[in-house]
Amino acid sequence: MDAEPLLSVASPPLTPAVKRSLADDVVDRLRDAILHGSFKPGEALREEQLATMLDVSRGPVREALVQLEREGLVVVRRHRGATVARLSRGDLEEVYSLRLALERLAMLRAARYATDEDFAAMEAVMAAFDVALSRGPSEKEIAELDLRFHDLIYRAARHQRMYDCWSNLRSQIYIFLLLRNVANPDFRDVTIKAHADLLEALRARDEVLVATLIEEHLRGAYDRILESYTATEHASSGEAPSPTLI
Amino acid sequence: MDAEPLLSVASPPLTPAVKRSLADDVVDRLRDAILHGSFKPGEALREEQLATMLDVSRGPVREALVQLEREGLVVVRRHRGATVARLSRGDLEEVYSLRLALERLAMLRAARYATDEDFAAMEAVMAAFDVALSRGPSEKEIAELDLRFHDLIYRAARHQRMYDCWSNLRSQIYIFLLLRNVANPDFRDVTIKAHADLLEALRARDEVLVATLIEEHLRGAYDRILESYTATEHASSGEAPSPTLI
DNA sequence: CATCCTTGTATTGTCAACAATAATCAGTTA
DNA sequence: TAACTGATTATTGTTGACAATACAAGGATG
Incomplete structure (x- = not known):
């Protein structure tokens, strides 16, 4: 039900040894x-x-x-x-509009509940992002680090039901991120800057700023992915609508 | 996966005859x-x-x-x-904070996409609400009609993934509504008035008003349920926090 | 020639038996 | 007496066989 991070950041000393089915x-x-x-x-x-x-x-x-x-x-x-599943532009719009609604709430709650450990974990992912960039990262690496950063925000929000919703979107977003990477090579600095700003606002526990930033970040991400979609035109059948978010 | 309404309001002429497992x-x-x-x-x-x-x-x-x-x-x-499941006050807070995030999006989209048929269906549920009130309705009836009205909003939003999230909350909300009814007998007029206002704002397609109204409606509902909880004190174990929404 | 019906086949839906596991409860030992 | 150990048992996890269904192909019929 719950994908384990590939490289564990700030792992606890002993794991409860859960047996999986x-x-x-x-x-x-x-x-x-x-x-x-x-x-x-x-x-x-x-x-x-x-x-x-x-x-x-x-x-x-x-x-x-x-x-x-x-x-x-x-x-x-x-x-x-x-x-x-085939993910169409309509699916992209659904996923990102839903993600925006969820992640606004996640940011508000993270701004209230996040601990120093949460912030440290986010910084660790950002550092890993920098390291990866310096040695020519694969698109998968970038997408995974991006998702891992946002995953930490959801965890910091302390909201199990919202985290479950996010878990159901994560893989679809991963697919969309890979698509974006192919077409748009210079998004990385934008993403890194946005993550840094998000973390700073969370640390300041500024609820208004936090909501504004996540909206900008996700709308920007959506627009970049949408460009890739219309460029490559995946769903070849006549699917005209759904350019605007919400 | 998808609970069928008990009494179908504005049912289509022919149902696709889906065979269930x-x-x-x-x-x-x-x-x-x-x-x-x-x-x-x-x-x-x-x-x-x-x-x-x-x-x-x-x-x-x-x-x-x-x-x-x-x-x-x-x-x-x-x-x-x-x-x-045992639903604690913590669960109530999770359900209603998540519901608020989802339903704000649902209202915004319904304000944009709802058709006259959607509005007619909502009015039919409101009329059924009135009829039920006139003959001393059971608490279950009230809760079902309340949920059915909101369900129509989610359907009008034309967003499958959001509707699935709502479907996963609906039964829990039903339980909370029954709890509210027991302790608070005069909520009915408030609910009816709120639904009428919501429908009017949707018809006007006023996105700002629609978002404001749903927030007020759901915060009010949450507060009334929370009163019932602290009155009856279901989770007898020491569960102190979670009075504030978000 | 198109359409409808029948039949065959591949695939999922359901079932009942078996294996693995966690909780329970004696019995034993310090 | 309390804590540990080991068998017992109830329950879930897993499996392979069987039943039901939808699609495809081919033939009958207008």
């Missing part, structure tokens, strides 16, 4: 496969085939597909099986 | 049982027992429990089974 493993492996492009959008995901590939039975695979549908990576239709 | 039926029957109080908060929900009671195998029951966990009605712990 087969379905959880399948979720992670399938998610990675989809995000890595091993399965293309629209491709059929047959339960039996996946069970054979992953060396489990169909039960855990079925559960995993339900979870991945919640995360927006998979579409399941009754008696017709699952397919990898 | 056993798991979907189990979800509905279990949800109703929990909301009707057939299962008390904290009570264990054993898969085998439920399967026997509902005359299905454990498979569909398992799927249903996962869905109900997403709706916040059930807590599933690995190898320890499922229990009916």
Whole structure:
């Protein structure tokens, strides 16, 4: 249900040694496969085939597909099986308008509840961002660090239900970020600057500024991704509307 | 996944004749049982027992429990089974702060996208509200009509992902509404007036007013429920914080 | 020639049996 | 007596087989 960060920043001394179910493993492996492009959008995901590939039975695979549908990576239709989701411009608009509503609340709460440990973790991710930049980072690295920074904001907000909503958007946003990176190479400085500003406003616990900054940041991100979309024109079918956010 | 309204207002001429799975039926029957109080908060929900009671195998029951966990009605712990969720004041605060963030967006979008059919459906629910009031309605009736009005707003917003988030909150809100009704008998006029104002602002497509009204409406609702909570003091364990929204 | 119906097949939906696990409760030991 | 240890048991996790369904292909019919 809850993807573990790849490089743990400020990890606690002992982890509670949680045992995961087969379905959880399948979720992670399938998610990675989809995000890595091993399965293309629209491709059929047959339960039996996946069970054979992953060396489990169909039960855990079925559960995993339900979870991945919640995360927006998979579409399941009754008696017709699952397919990898195609994310259209309409989906982009839905994801980012919802994200804006959620993340405004996240910022307000983080401004109220975040601890010094939270701020330190954010700074660590920003530092990792700098390090990555200095050695020619891959697009995946950039997208993951970007998401990790925002994930820390959601965690600092101390709101389980909101965090669950965010978890259901995260993978879709990852896909959109990769798309943005391909078309737009100079976004990185903008992102780094925006993150620095967000952290500064959070530290100042300035609720008005925090809300303003996240709105600007996300609207900017949305616009840049939308450019990539109209440039490459993924959904070739006539899908005209949805340029404006909200 | 998607609860059908009990009394369909402004129903379309032909329904697409969707065939439901056993798991979907189990979800509905279990949800109703929990909301009707057939299962008390904290009570264990054993898969085998439920399967026997509902005359299905454990498979569909398992799927249903996962869905109900997403709706916040059930807590599933690995190898320890499922229990009916206990909703604390902390949960109330989470649900209503998240609801406020979502519903502000819903109102903004509904103000932009709602059609005359949407408005007519809202008026029909308001009329049903009046009819119900005139003949001494049950608390369940009131809560259902209240939820149905807000559900129409979310539908009018034309935003599938947001609607899914709302669907995951709806049953929890229903529980809170029942709680409010018990302790506070004169809220009905307030609610009716607020709904009328919301509809009028939507018709005027006044985005500023719409956002202001929903915030007032939901903060008021939250405060009234919180009163009931502190009056009856459900979570008897020392849970001090969370009086303020956001 | 198009359309409808039948049949075959691949795939998901459901089930019941088996394996793994966590809680319970004696029994033992310090 | 209290704490630890080990078997017992109830319950979930997982599996493979069976049933139901939707799609596709082919033939019958107008």
